[in-house]
Amino acid sequence: MCELLGMSCNTPTDLTFSFTGFSSRGGRTAPHGDGWGLAFFEGKASRLFLDPSPCCESPLATFFRTHPIQTELAIAHIRKRTHGPVGLANTHPFCREMWGRSWVFAHNGTLQGVEGLALDRYSPIGETDSERAFCWMLGQLLREFHTDPGPAQLFEAVARLGSELSRRGVFNFLLGNGEYLLARCDSKLHHIIRRAPFGQATLNDEDVAIDFSQVTSPGDQVAVVSTAPLTRDEAWRKGEPGQLWVFHRGALVAELESPVLHEPVVHP
């Protein structure tokens, strides 16, 4: 299984603290050494940093821990490969332009039989089930809505398409477009919203603690979504199967339920 990390904020924030705990899982505290990627939005545009080598050993990952980039929306992924070899083309997050903005996607889980998904407008570059599912979802959105339909219809459609794809397997994902961060829980996803009064947090994977009250302003609000809780002393909310959370500028602005259509997966 891969690891997902997403962040949505109301003021440009760096991902350093969360990414430090998260990137340990890329080959050190967990077996996810098949590449990693990080996407930062700036308005409608995003920049992706992809690295097919293990995150915990990557000089580029070290660069981001030491040169933080501030953003209001970020998506990160560490890969434990199932479909497709290790390589740049198979490294999440994936990115495509739709309706004049950048869309970024990362997946946790495995889908079967995605070759059966008919594509039109978007084609995968690599061999993963994940990228093909992403291309199918965007193609379906574009077929349904020639232009951006607005939040309510968009969220409903993404929940529905996510549910449809869950027929084929486990489909936890993060999807961001610079404005919204959509996070679908299929089998495993957590989130936390950090706002005043800020307290201390200690990473699960590293002996690193931070006192958020020292690095924030009272009005700051930051939502963090992750496969598993990143800190040991904060109250993370666990997602329910089929739940789609929508975050906007650090707030949870919508919650949709849609059925999980595969057989339940039991996590040990």
Place this chain on the structure above:
Amino acid sequence: MCELLGMSCNTPTDLTFSFTGFSSRGGRTAPHGDGWGLAFFEGKASRLFLDPSPCCESPLATFFRTHPIQTELAIAHIRKRTHGPVGLANTHPFCREMWGRSWVFAHNGTLQGVEGLALDRYSPIGETDSERAFCWMLGQLLREFHTDPGPAQLFEAVARLGSELSRRGVFNFLLGNGEYLLARCDSKLHHIIRRAPFGQATLNDEDVAIDFSQVTSPGDQVAVVSTAPLTRDEAWRKGEPGQLWVFHRGALVAELESPVLHEPVVHP
């Protein structure tokens, strides 16, 4: 005017030497301090590193000079803005997926009236004339060829579309798809092919010299395209207006002529 740099090789090669001279032009030896970007291909996939800050001061640019990435096809750009503010969305190179592979584009020059170009499949995320022209070109290719038409038809179409866009101004560009590097000269472009016997080269913009015979194998072949020659002791070939060079694995494999349709631009 912006600066373009492209490389095509028959063996994975790092861009460090050329990028060192090139990146000095981003705010130090030339006034191109409005952001920079670098795209590296790995097969059909690419990774882009974009930075809206001046290249010569960028920690990320320093990272690439000290942690070289090896690739068979790279495109770099340093921006001196004309249309659109400084920002990520307006930073070249631009990237889109077409026919299941990544296409990367960088432009030197300024086009007028690009709002008049009708778009369908691809839309710009930022405000530059360059990204809109790129979206229009890809849209036209996709309209003409539902799938990859093969080299000859592709090259002819790109030359024709480049000529068509040159009605609107100066259109020097680099376009890469992992396989081919297409370089159109409108007003200013140079290239060099480095192959055995390798000699020494000294950068124009920095007091840096390299003896290629020490860092290459006899069968290596590297084509470098740049707005202006990067070295002072090699024989760079100057492009003619309307010329489209096509490089494949370090070799110049095609040369097409197409008319420049704007009024000639005189370079001092």
